[in-house]
Amino acid sequence: DVQLQASGGGLVQSGGSLRLSCAASGFTFDDYVITWFRQAPGKVREGISCISGRDGSTIYADFVKGQFTISSDNAKNTVYLQMRNLKPEDTAVYYCAVEPLAYFGAYSVNRNMLRKEVYYYWGQGTQVTVSS
DSSP states (O other): OOEEEEEOOEEEETTOOEEEEEEEESSOGGGEEEEEEEEOTTSOOEEEEEEETTTOOEEEOTTTTTSEEEEEEGGGTEEEEEEOSOOGGGOEEEEEEEEEHHHHTOSSOOGGGGOGGGOOEEOOOEEEEEEO
16 A cells, blocks of 8 residues: 655744655655645645656746755655745645656656646645744
8 A cells, every 4th residue: 555654844933944754655666756745724735846756857836946855765765855944834734645657657747746636645744834
């Protein structure tokens, strides 16, 4: 079974940093795209960044603007999201999701993979709270 465990969230002051982790199991990491999403209270869940387990290509939502960096350690089946210069508006539950690259017919990521509707497998989320 596909399992995703997101961790690393917490309470941080404005301007601070956090690194989130998404530990994956139950599937061949290289064959999947792994994506970070977030959902703030009362808002729609939005895609932040994707990484291809096959070729390591990455893509970011327009709002990221260099604030976040996605990376992966395929040997550990883990994807990270390094977040810097956090602001109160970054407060949200952060989720990781995966889907087989074969679903998209591609080895590299593209913007379609930032859409929450295309993902079946989700982790449980980790809360990030940024205080002003």
